[in-house]
Amino acid sequence: MTNAQREQGISKTLQDLPEPEIGRTLGQLDMLKGVRVGDDGTVHVAIELPTPAYPGRERITMAVEQKLQSAHLLNGSRLDVAFSATVRGKNAGGTLGLRIANIIAVGSGKGGVGKSTIAACLAYGLQHFGARTGLMDADVYGPSIPHLLGVAQAKPAAFEQRTPTGEALTRIEPVNAGGIKTISMGFFINPDQAVVWRGPLLHRAITQFLKDTDWGELDYLVIDLPPGTGDVALTLSQSVGLAGAVVVCTPQQVALLDAVKAISMYRQVKIPILGMVENMSGEIFGRGGTRHKAQELGVPFLGEIPIEADIRIKGDEGKTAALFNEGSPARPHLLAMCQQTSLEIARQLLESPSMPTLEIL
Ligand SMILES: Nc1ncnc2c1ncn2[C@@H]1O[C@H](COP(=O)(O)OP(=O)(O)OP(=O)(O)O)[C@@H](O)[C@H]1O
Numbered sequence: 001m002t003n004a005q006r007e008q009g010i011s012k013t014l015q016d017l018p019e020p021e022i023g024r025t026l027g028q029l030d031m032l033k034g035v036r037v038g039d040d041g042t043v044h045v046a047i048e049l050p051t052p053a054y055p056g057r058e059r060i061t062m063a064v065e066q067k068l069q070s071a072h073l074l075n076g077s078r079l080d081v082a083f084s085a086t087v088r089g090k091n092a093g094g095t096l097g098l099r100i101a102n103i104i105a106v107g108s109g110k111g112g113v114g115k116s117t118i119a120a121c122l123a124y125g126l127q128h129f130g131a132r133t134g135l136m137d138a139d140v141y142g143p144s145i146p147h148l149l150g151v152a153q154a155k156p157a158a159f160e161q162r163t164p165t166g167e168a169l170t171r172i173e174p175v176n177a178g179g180i181k182t183i184s185m186g187f188f189i190n191p192d193q194a195v196v197w198r199g200p201l202l203h204r205a206i207t208q209f210l211k212d213t214d215w216g217e218l219d220y221l222v223i224d225l226p227p228g229t230g231d232v233a234l235t236l237s238q239s240v241g242l243a244g245a246v247v248v249c250t251p252q253q254v255a256l257l258d259a260v261k262a263i264s265m266y267r268q269v270k271i272p273i274l275g276m277v278e279n280m281s282g283e284i285f286g287r288g289g290t291r292h293k294a295q296e297l298g299v300p301f302l303g304e305i306p307i308e309a310d311i312r313i314k315g316d317e318g319k320t321a322a323l324f325n326e327g328s329p330a331r332p333h334l335l336a337m338c339q340q341t342s343l344e345i346a347r348q349l350l351e352s353p354s355m356p357t358l359e360i361l
């Protein structure tokens with residue numbers, strides 16, 4: 001058998017190998033990027049992961065080895081599996097001129113359950129794995145992202161850009177908070193100023209944040225939604241094709257009921273549900289209620305974040321990023337939540353690669 005024939009045989013066999021996290025074959029996920037048999041007989045397999053936050057590299061390597069062994073395609077040769085990651089997404093902000101693969105909304109039915117904290121942690125966690133990430137604060141009434149990220153005093157710069165047709169556009173430079181590009185109404189108002197928005201103005205503010213901010217190319221843009229009504233969710237669903245919504249709730253029954261309402265509201269405005277996160281899980285409020293509810297509602301469960309004084313303290317100090325430092329007790333829980341969220345995005349993308357968006361601007 002020539003090397004070329006052997007490479008072809010290996011390729012064909014591996015296309016049918018089930019990938020352990022998403023549960024599809026490497027072929028279905030288009031993850032197999034190359035097979036080469038080296039001069040010394042080593043079998044080199046190149047695999048492209050759908051997200052850098054992919055948790056199962058070793059498991060893929062083991063599955064590849066087993067599959068090739070049992071198909072008698074390795075014959076004692078050395079196996080070298082190399083990984084790369086390319087985030088795929090709906091790129092659904094194209095009509096707004098955005099180059100963002102995936103837009104994730106973080107919401108809840110109830111206030112104070114930790115939406116903003118979870119949104120900030122999703123952004124930092126996805127960045128931790130190597131993704132290019134942004135965070136948009138869509139809570140124009142009570143913006144808390146600047147404070148959580150320690151950039152409350154920042155003032156984003158505005159600059160002018162010419163379109164190819166010579167038209168002048170005002171763009172906003174997002175604030176860089178430890179590598180996260182972020183924008184918030186908090187940068188434009190006094191902290192003690194109350195903001196009253198009517199529906200159309202709110203719609204305009206949100207779409208302007210999306211399209212006037214110079215986000216550049218991003219793998220993930222996380223959007224922190226305000227609590228309660230669906231105005232902002234509706235605006236988003238009409239202007240971009242969201243990857244989906246992460247619904248945050250606490251273990252208390254009342255928060256769970258609110259989460260159910262939130263999920264039904266997102267479904268009404270056709271925002272896909274990525275899953276539910278249980279925040280403040282632990283002794284006081286109990287735990288596990290969200291996992292149970294998610295199962296009942298048929299939506300994915302994305303993880304449990306314990307109630308932890310450190311999370312509140314770091315948030316108060318504007319050091320949310322420090323929750324990802326080695327030794328931080330919240331770190332493993334937060335990283336697992338980010339991994340599950342990015343896997344769910346990849347899984348759902350496979351089911352509906354593109355969603356039509358309604359252009360109403
Ligand atoms: N897992 C946790 N453990 C301890 N404290 C937490 C946890 N998650 C959030 N908090 C704290 O709870 C408070 C509320 O969190 P956060 O502001 O993120 O909630 P929210 O849902 O965005 O609120 P709002 O509805 O007002 O926007 C903050 O002080 C935050 O630090």
Ligand SMILES: [Mg+2]
Pocket residue numbers: 115116117139144224
């Ligand atoms: Mg908030």
